[in-house]
Amino acid sequence: MLHQDNLTTLQSHILQEAQRFPQATGQFSWILSAMSLATKVIASKIRRARIDDVLGALDSSNVQGERQQKLDVIANETLLRCLGTRSGVAVVASEENEEPMILRQDTGGAERPYCVLFDPLDGSSNLDCAGAVGTIFSILRYDRRAKTPEGSLLQRGAEQVAAGYILYGSSVVFVLTTGNGVHMFVLDPNIGAFVLVAKDVKVPTASKIYSTNEGNCLGFPDGYQRYLRFAHEQGYSTRYSGAMVADVHRILLNGGVFLYPPTKKSPDGKLRLMYEANPMAFLIEQAGGKAYAGTERILDIQPKTLHQRTSVILGSPAEVDHVLAHL
Numbered sequence: 001m002l003h004q005d006n007l008t009t010l011q012s013h014i015l016q017e018a019q020r021f022p023q024a025t026g027q028f029s030w031i032l033s034a035m036s037l038a039t040k041v042i043a044s045k046i047r048r049a050r051i052d053d054v055l056g057a058l059d060s061s062n063v064q065g066e067r068q069q070k071l072d073v074i075a076n077e078t079l080l081r082c083l084g085t086r087s088g089v090a091v092v093a094s095e096e097n098e099e100p101m102i103l104r105q106d107t108g109g110a111e112r113p114y115c116v117l118f119d120p121l122d123g124s125s126n127l128d129c130a131g132a133v134g135t136i137f138s139i140l141r142y143d144r145r146a147k148t149p150e151g152s153l154l155q156r157g158a159e160q161v162a163a164g165y166i167l168y169g170s171s172v173v174f175v176l177t178t179g180n181g182v183h184m185f186v187l188d189p190n191i192g193a194f195v196l197v198a199k200d201v202k203v204p205t206a207s208k209i210y211s212t213n214e215g216n217c218l219g220f221p222d223g224y225q226r227y228l229r230f231a232h233e234q235g236y237s238t239r240y241s242g243a244m245v246a247d248v249h250r251i252l253l254n255g256g257v258f259l260y261p262p263t264k265k266s267p268d269g270k271l272r273l274m275y276e277a278n279p280m281a282f283l284i285e286q287a288g289g290k291a292y293a294g295t296e297r298i299l300d301i302q303p304k305t306l307h308q309r310t311s312v313i314l315g316s317p318a319e320v321d322h323v324l325a326h327l
C-alpha cells in the first residue's frame, strides 16, 4: 500500500487528476487547494490551542442547538476565508451556519461552479483533552435549475463529485476521493505539504471490530441490540473515540463497522447527512465498503433539508452485512 516510487504531493496529485479532463478550467483544482490550505491552518491552530487559550465552549450554540467550541468557529471562519477567494465556488454550507452562503452563481466560464459543504471541526468535544478531531467536506455541482441556493444543495450523496476528510491526530492525514478511488496523504510538517502515502486504499472486507457509543445501547432499536449481542458472542473488539473522522479512519485502514443508530434522544440519528454521512459514505464505497442508514443506502437518500440527520452504518462490506442481517 505504501507509495514509495515518486514523491507526490496533494497539489501535484490534483494536477495529475485534472489532466484526465482536458476541458477542465482548473476551478475544481483550486477548490481542493483551498481545502488543503485551510486544513493546514486549522491543524496549526489546533496544535497551539491551549497555548493560545482558544479551548473551551463559547456562550453561543450552532444551528443544531449544540454548544460551539471556540475552535469550531475558528475552523469555520478559516474554511470560509480560503474558499471565498476561489472563483469556482458558488455556494458554501457549513454545519455551523444556519443558512448557506452564496458567493457567486455565475462564474462566467463554461464550467458549472461548485457547492462546498463541510463539518469544519468534527469531534470538537475531544479538543479539551488533546484527542483526535477532523474536518469533513463534500463537493457538489451547482444546480442552476434549483429555485434557491439551498435547493441547489439538496442533492443525493450519489451526485457528489468529491469528498474527503482531514484527521488531526498523531499526524495530519488528508483522505480524498474524486470518484476515482480513495487516496491518502500525510502532512509533512517540515515542508508544509501533504505527501501521498497510499493510493487506491481499500477497506478490509471483514474485521471483528465495531465502533459505537455503547452507552446509548438501551436506547437503540432492537435490531442493533441483537447485533451487539452477536458481536459480544463472537469476541469482537470495540473502538470508539467520539470523533467520526478518527473512527472512520481506523475502519478504512483496519476494517470493522461504525454505527450511529437512532437513539431515544435522537430518533433520526445524530449525524448530519450532508456534512458527515454523505462524504463518509462516498469515501467508504469508493474504498470497497458499504454505507447504510437502516436498510437504505446512504448515497440514495434524497435530502429534504440541509441540516437533516441520519442514522449511520458503514465500513467493511461483510461487517455492514452482519448488522443489516440483524435489523
Ligand code: AHG
Residues within 6 Å of the ligand: 066, 119, 121, 122, 123, 124, 125, 213, 242, 243, 244, 245, 270
Ligand atoms: P461534531 O463535533 O461535528 O458535532 O460531531 C460529533 C459527532 C461525531 O464526530 C461523533 O461520531 C459523534 O458526534 C459522537 O457522538 P456521541 O458523543 O453521542 O457518541
Ligand code: MN
Residues within 6 Å of the ligand: 119, 121, 122, 123, 244, 276
Ligand atoms: Mn461532526
Ligand code: MN
Residues within 6 Å of the ligand: 072, 095, 119, 120, 121, 122, 123, 124
Ligand atoms: Mn463539527
